[in-house]
Amino acid sequence: MCDTRPGSTVCPVALRHYQSALQKDEFAAGPVPACLLALGLVQPRTDDSEAVVPVPPHAAAFTVLQPLQEELAAKRYKERSLMAAFSLFEEVYADTRRGEQQSFTLLRGETAINGALAAAVDACQEELLTAQPGGGRKADDLARALERDMRLLARGTRQRTLYQHTVRHHQPTLAYIRQITRADAEVRTLTEVFERLIICDRKVAFIPVSDDRSTAALEVRHPAVVRFLARSFDRDWKRSIPVADPDSALRPSVVVLDIQRTILQAVVSGETDESIARQLGMSRRSVAEHVRKVSEHLGSGSRAQLGYLLATSGFLLDDPGVVEGGD
Template sequence: MKDDQSGPRVCDCRESSPGGVCDAALAAYRRALSDGSLPAGEVPRCLSALHLLVADRGTPERLVPVPPGTAVADALGPIEAVIAREQRTLRSARAALTLFEDLYADARRLEPSALTRLTGAAVIGKALGAAAAGCRTEVRTAHPGGARPAPVLAESLPRDVGNLRRGIRQRTIYQHTVRSDRATLAYIERVTTEGAEVRTLAEVSDRIMVFDQDLAFVPFSDEPHSALRIEHPALVRFLARHFDEAWARSVPVRPERVPLRTPVVTTDLQRTILRAVVGGETDESIARRLGMSRRSVVEHVRRVSERLGSTSRAQLGYLVATSGLLEA
């Protein structure tokens, strides 16, 4: 009998162990060594399979014992031949696949790279300028970190206005904190008069720029002035969908209307801060992530602490989590 979990056995009787033989086979071989031979009908099948008992020429009805060292060639030779043949087949298949791998790599090298690392502010600026100039229908941009530096806004303004005037749709997402930054608001007012659409969220996960549906830029790493230019259609579509989902949750910015801090914006910002408090984040971490000053975060936390009667940060996290303030 064979054990499916242990693989094939030399001896297939019920009493044998994996990789071993049964007591009957051992006893029969011992008796053959003692008596000089055994009747053929009394020899276990495994002894014949291992070529340990063979027919005597003079008395074919009796089998004589063969030394195990002598039986090796007959017992293992066919198995080793099969193994050698399979090893040759394996080597041949591996060599063939290596040749095809070389062909595949050569073909890929001839294709333009879908991902290109850009390093340096000047290089990135030129790449963005070329992308904007070649844009046909729409630009999507998302910017984390709160207020944008005035020099960056000044550099972007002519390019963005030029695109808007030639009919390119421009949608931009900032964080809520830009609503109190004069330079960013001045830029927003200028581009929205040309037809741009601007919205804000409490938090923007990372910087994204998508041109049409075939070109995108994201940060390459946390290093400054390092970007990844993406032309892979699937990745660009993914980033565009990610932007559109964030756009659906964001709040429009209309500089001509006051106040810019609407109840929706204030509630969204407070809820995001409170979620971070419940998650155990420090004021510094929250301020950095939301693009606001630590003092503003402290003031938000202080007001909620007074409202809930909290006397410690740990107690505040518990009270916030159980108060219903985080419910949408």
Template sequence: MKDDHSSTRACDCRESSPDRPCDAALAAYRRALVEGDLPQDEVPGCLRSLHLVVEDRDSPGFMIPISPETASFAALGPIEEALARQRRNLRSARAALSVFETLYADVHRQEQPALTRLTGHAAISRALDAAVGSCHEELRTAQPGGGRPSHVLGEALPRDLRTLQRGVRQRTIYQHTVRTHPATLSYIEQVVAAGAEIRTLAEVVDRLIICDRDVAFIPFSEEPNTALRVQHPALVRFLVKNFDNAWARSVPVSPDEAPTRSPVITSDLQRTILLAVVNGETDASIARRVGMSRRSVAEHMRRVSAQLGSNSRAQLGYLLATSGLLDP
């Protein structure tokens, strides 16, 4: 008799499911129990694979049923043995890898790459999770682009709360425009309640993440899903100083404040927009710079144009440069 252990199904007919045989198999087993045996050609394959029938030595060509309890030793034994073998292999592989992990750490502790390009969302996420998970003192982040998408905030919130619960100081700089973005404000309220510090600026140059003073992450290029991991002490120190300078110029966010902009923030935003106009930037470029829509940028420019009596963009740039509105 040939036992079929290659199939994961209890029966090979169309009516069976992975964990329940078909009615024909159940009927055949019942008939075998009642009649005492069955002709071999009338025994479904699943009864053979589960070892529920064996050849009748006294009646060649017939098979007799046995109890499921007895069949379980033959049916389940090889599976349990395979699982035990896999567990032994797992322990052996884990032990061997730990030796190589020690060797790897020893070598890279002495000579670690100062700059590493990361490509792809998965690679960047793994590197960030490892760095943030190893952060012990302070996490500094700068987030450009105004309000962040809800799904991004949903992924970031549990990770940031875990970091704060470990006693890590977390400081984040956003752009002023997040103060009217409900999803980002909700996220800010929760992390501030857990101990985070949030401030805003009119302009955040680019995304930045610094873990302690050991490693930093910055965009590698304009291409999406590319990042640069920085581990050179001098470069990380430079990025820390830039962050701290921006932090000193930023405005704290109070979780219980109304979602409006104060005169200081409104003036800061308007000054940044008008300076960009004087420098000849387009509406789209200015919108990206301050993290707001092109329509909002155009509305700012319309108001100032009406105030100065400007009839063209070129004239507006000249009047702004000579009016004193942009003086410190």
């Protein structure tokens, strides 16, 4: 039997019947293939309702396709009408939202970033949260931060700042910490790698767009995203260690141990001294010195052997204390 569904292939029998009918100008006796009837390629003879004659394909196509073309035209008209209606609503939506504050704003270049930061921080009334990775900060950055922070603290704004442990050996940063902590700011340090983050009154946050933090930043005002970032900061804060005495050149043994563990865990992961130093904000020489001391302690003769010993000996799971050496 012929398949008369749309898109189906015409059977060879129907083609032979149609060809035979064209040659004789009518169909021979016998049943007519269903696909020929469905496609309108045959029609009853006027003088004999029992017989059929072939119809030219272009005439049959017009008869069969005309309803489909009319239906498609109606749908295209409906599509254009709907698009025009949505376009009107889009204009209303855009006009209404235009006066609202954007949830995300991309800031490009130091001028734009510093300007937006200054405006947000100056408007900060209750709490300023900052996370500053990468070790000690530049003198110019510290000077700008000190002026801004002292102004905030003077009007009663609470300030909490999170650094990596390595700032405890960076005198310019320690001098800055000394002044703001005397004005009731809180500063803590953490070994783990984290991203730069500034949050003002838990209403607006600033995060970097790329590893080069000076090229672009994202100003975030979406309440859900700012809340997520603030809670991430709070989790890190709970695990961090307070800078109790910025005047002391010595770091608590727990800080040194924390740094050492992080370095050794990175060694097990196969990271290089340079990569570890960059993440922790310390010199490559200091990282190498920590690795050297632990290698001697465990009797390791190579980097690969050290990674194996650290992974299999339980050294990082136990509490061996600080292996002296390194900054």
